[in-house]
Amino acid sequence: MNLSVSIQVENVIKKFGETMVIDGLSMDIHPGELFTLLGPSGCGKTTLLRMVIGFNSIDGGSIKVNDKVINNIPVSKRKMGMVFQNYAIFPHMTVKQNIAFGLENKKYSKGEMERRIDEILNIVQIEDFKDRMPDQLSGGQQQRVALARAIVIHPEVLLMDEPLSNLDAKLRIEMRNAIKSIQQQVGITTIYVTHDQEEALAISDRIAVMNAGVIQQIGSPKEIYQRPVNIFVSKFIGTSNILKAKLVEVNNEVQMELNDGYREKVENLSKRAKVGDTVLVSVRPHEFIITEEKDGIKGKVLNSMFLGINTHYFIDLGLDEQVEVIQNADIVDLITPGETVHLKVKPDKINIFDIEEEKTLI
Numbered sequence: 039m040n041l042s043v044s045i046q047v048e049n050v051i052k053k054f055g056e057t058m059v060i061d062g063l064s065m066d067i068h069p070g071e072l073f074t075l076l077g078p079s080g081c082g083k084t085t086l087l088r089m090v091i092g093f094n095s096i097d098g099g100s101i102k103v104n105d106k107v108i109n110n111i112p113v114s115k116r117k118m119g120m121v122f123q124n125y126a127i128f129p130h131m132t133v134k135q136n137i138a139f140g141l142e143n144k145k146y147s148k149g150e151m152e153r154r155i156d157e158i159l160n161i162v163q164i165e166d167f168k169d170r171m172p173d174q175l176s177g178g179q180q181q182r183v184a185l186a187r188a189i190v191i192h193p194e195v196l197l198m199d200e201p202l203s204n205l206d207a208k209l210r211i212e213m214r215n216a217i218k219s220i221q222q223q224v225g226i227t228t229i230y231v232t233h234d235q236e237e238a239l240a241i242s243d244r245i246a247v248m249n250a251g252v253i254q255q256i257g258s259p260k261e262i263y264q265r266p267v268n269i270f271v272s273k274f275i276g277t278s279n280i281l282k283a284k285l286v287e288v289n290n291e292v293q294m295e296l297n298d299g300y301r302e303k304v305e306n307l308s309k310r311a312k313v314g315d316t317v318l319v320s321v322r323p324h325e326f327i328i329t330e331e332k333d334g335i336k337g338k339v340l341n342s343m344f345l346g347i348n349t350h351y352f353i354d355l356g357l358d359e360q361v362e363v364i365q366n367a368d369i370v371d372l373i374t375p376g377e378t379v380h381l382k383v384k385p386d387k388i389n390i391f392d393i394e395e396e397k398t399l400i
């Protein structure tokens with residue numbers, strides 16, 4: 039529908055009074071991609087999104103579209119559409135009137151308006167509801183109307199602020215699939231805000247993980263999940279078990295040694311890592327293997343939860359260290375609380391961080 043645009047955010051600063059909310063933030067968003075801002079509540083996601091569309095002023099740095107600075111361009115001239123958490127559709131207008139609203143001051147002929155509305159009704163799949171009032175629609179249908187209204191003007195950029203938060207869990211999954219497929223079909227450069235890491239993994243081409251107004255990492259969902267750059271990202275995306283270990287050298291290779299002497303080879307260590315260092319090791323619950331061999335990490339099962347495909351085990355490794363382990367329920371028979379088990383770690387999946395700054399050593 040559009041020739042997609044790129045967005046450059048360069049050293050952007052936002053203060054509310056004396057409080058620094060966005061502190062010199064930079065990111066490049068590629069044409070046509072679905073780019074997600076992900077982070078805990080209050081980290082500045084909405085503030086940044088509102089700066090991109092122009093609802094918030096910019097206190098420093100610049101925001102560019104196709105390398106042209108837009109800092110001082112008013113909202114109405116920015117060619118951006120936005121979808122909000124609470125839909126913000128007009129309750130006294132039908133679906134069709136809501137969608138037509140944004141087109142009315144654009145001086146289209148009646149035929150062109152009808153054509154555009156029909157096209158959008160079809161894309162977001164709400165043709166059957168076009169004459170209904172919003173209170174006759176489900177939450178998911180209302181969000182489709184909001185999306186239709188945002189894209190009917192053929193904006194260059196689509197901004198979505200927690201669009202699925204008001205929907206129940208099942209509808210959220212259905213709608214995130216719908217949003218992803220509509221976004222791909224339209225090919226519009228999109229910035230999506232959420233605090234839900236699973237939603238971000240499911241929907242995004244790339245994700246920027248934010249904390250306290252600062253980007254921690256930008257990458258594809260897979261990169262961010264598999265190679266987090268620091269402990270914050272490792273813990274915020276998915277579940278991570280963080281254990282203390284020591285780097286030791288055995289037969290000319292570097293290994294990490296856990297408290298009870300269990301060792302595993304580590305590859306691709308950065309030059310910053312030194313043998314003898316105490317480090318933090320992060321292991322995903324499904325990256326442990328429960329083994330019959332006695333040379334694994336010894337632990338006592340505290341609790342087990344059978345969840346159909348997988349069973350979750352909470353295992354005490356001693357010395358205040360507890361881990362969550364997920365095993366395929368068909369492969370590992372249910373182990374009852376109180377039993378002693380041995381764990382191994384899949385070595386290629388290990389992430390290692392320094393203990394002071396908690397940054398990756400891989």
Ligand code: ATP
Nearest residue numbers: 054055059077078079080081082083084085086233
């Ligand atoms: P959430 O997921 O809860 O919406 P968020 O990451 O989108 O959080 P923002 O809404 O951007 O966070 O808020 C970032 C910080 O800026 C918060 O500490 C918030 O209290 C503060 N803030 C936001 N808007 C204003 C304002 N208009 N005046 C003063 N402080 C504000």
